[in-house]
Amino acid sequence: MTHEHTYETASAFAGQRHLSFLEPMPIANIKEAISNLVLELTRALEVQGCTIIGHIKGRVDAGSSGSLFFNTTQFAVAPRFRGELQEPVLRAELAINIIVYGVTEAQIDRAFENSLRLILVVP
Amino acid sequence: MRLILLAGFLGSGKTTILLPMAGALIEQSSKVVIIENEMGEIGIDGSYLAREGLQVQELFGGCICCTLSVGLVESIDKIEGLYHPEVIVVEATGIARPGDLKKTIFQYNKCIEKIDTVTVVDAQRYEVLRHALAPLFEAQIDAADIVVLNKIDTIDGQAVRDISTDIGLINPDAKLHTVSMDESSGFEALLRDVL
Numbered sequence A: 001m002t003h004e005h006t007y008e009t010a011s012a013f014a015g016q017r018h019l020s021f022l023e024p025m026p027i028a029n030i031k032e033a034i035s036n037l038v039l040e041l042t043r044a045l046e047v048q049g050c051t052i053i054g055h056i057k058g059r060v061d062a063g064s065s066g067s068l069f070f071n072t073t074q075f076a077v078a079p080r081f082r083g084e085l086q087e088p089v090l091r092a093e094l095a096i097n098i099i100v101y102g103v104t105e106a107q108i109d110r111a112f113e114n115s116l117r118l119i120l121v122v123p
Numbered sequence B: 001m002r003l004i005l006l007a008g009f010l011g012s013g014k015t016t017i018l019l020p021m022a023g024a025l026i027e028q029s030s031k032v033v034i035i036e037n038e039m040g041e042i043g044i045d046g047s048y049l050a051r052e053g054l055q056v057q058e059l060f061g062g063c064i065c066c067t068l069s070v071g072l073v074e075s076i077d078k079i080e081g082l083y084h085p086e087v088i089v090v091e092a093t094g095i096a097r098p099g100d101l102k103k104t105i106f107q108y109n110k111c112i113e114k115i116d117t118v119t120v121v122d123a124q125r126y127e128v129l130r131h132a133l134a135p136l137f138e139a140q141i142d143a144a145d146i147v148v149l150n151k152i153d154t155i156d157g158q159a160v161r162d163i164s165t166d167i168g169l170i171n172p173d174a175k176l177h178t179v180s181m182d183e184s185s186g187f188e189a190l191l192r193d194v195l
Helices: A027-047 A105-120 B014-027 B045-051 B069-083 B098-108 B126-132 B134-142 B157-170 B187-194
Strands: A010-020 A052-061 A066-072 A080-085 A091-101 B002-007 B032-038 B056-060 B087-091 B114-122 B146-150 B175-178
Touching: A010 A105, A027 A052, A027 A066, A027 A080, A027 A091, A027 A105, A052 B045, A052 B126, A066 B045, A080 B045, A091 A105, B002 B014, B002 B098, B014 B032, B014 B045, B014 B087, B014 B114, B014 B146, B014 B187, B032 B045, B032 B069, B045 B056, B056 B069, B069 B087, B069 B098, B098 B114, B098 B134, B114 B126, B114 B134, B126 B134, B126 B157, B134 B157, B146 B157, B146 B187, B157 B175, B175 B187
Parallel strands: B002 B087, B002 B114, B032 B056, B032 B087, B114 B146, B146 B175
Antiparallel strands: A010 A091, A052 A066, A052 A091, A066 A080
């Protein structure tokens, strides 16, 4: 099928990272870190010219300790969480999907990497 | 077989509505399979719905109204052959045009007898999206049998009336439901129409 798709002006990015903690991480701290990550990411995207957040949604999968899902559609607003994690969490997989308007995929990639470094201290 | 097509822009609340809707269908003893389409290369909502106990077929990394339309047609046939469900619920990506999807499904999936299109609209971002993405926004509302104006708790009563009027101008034939999934208001009435 061919048609003119307005999402041609949207950029999509998907990323995955392994997270490991030196000691069991309280769930509240994980939520706070994810909130800060998303806030920093939306700030960086807005500075670069992002006009609309289609969505930023993600998952922290801690295997048998459960999964935490988060999403936002707004700048400078902490994400909403659903799902559940149970302590102790020593390692987890972070997955994120980002669809936004006004910036390129490369800009999203950079903003995501920089935000990760700032918030989660990724080596 | 019946197909419920859940459409609406990114972040409007489709997955939030889908979960209790699918639960209600299952309570009615309907055999339900979900097809979850996501633009991103990683499926997020599909894994969430599967963890909630739903039968989910994921299609991600593209949009089923264009790049993954073949995948959608094949998935419906495969689901029909494997599970013989009474209802398939397709959650489209937020950038899909449900009118195109309906045409494709009716053309290639002869097992589908009826498609009900439910378009979810974000009341909180209505004005912004209405103007910035007008062609897509209008196409999603125009193709709906039911329009769900969600997140009405985030705007005042006059704004709800103004948006409802505007939606009525885009699609006068659609049934409109105003709901707040956060405050559990309006959903029961929507459910009665969908079921």
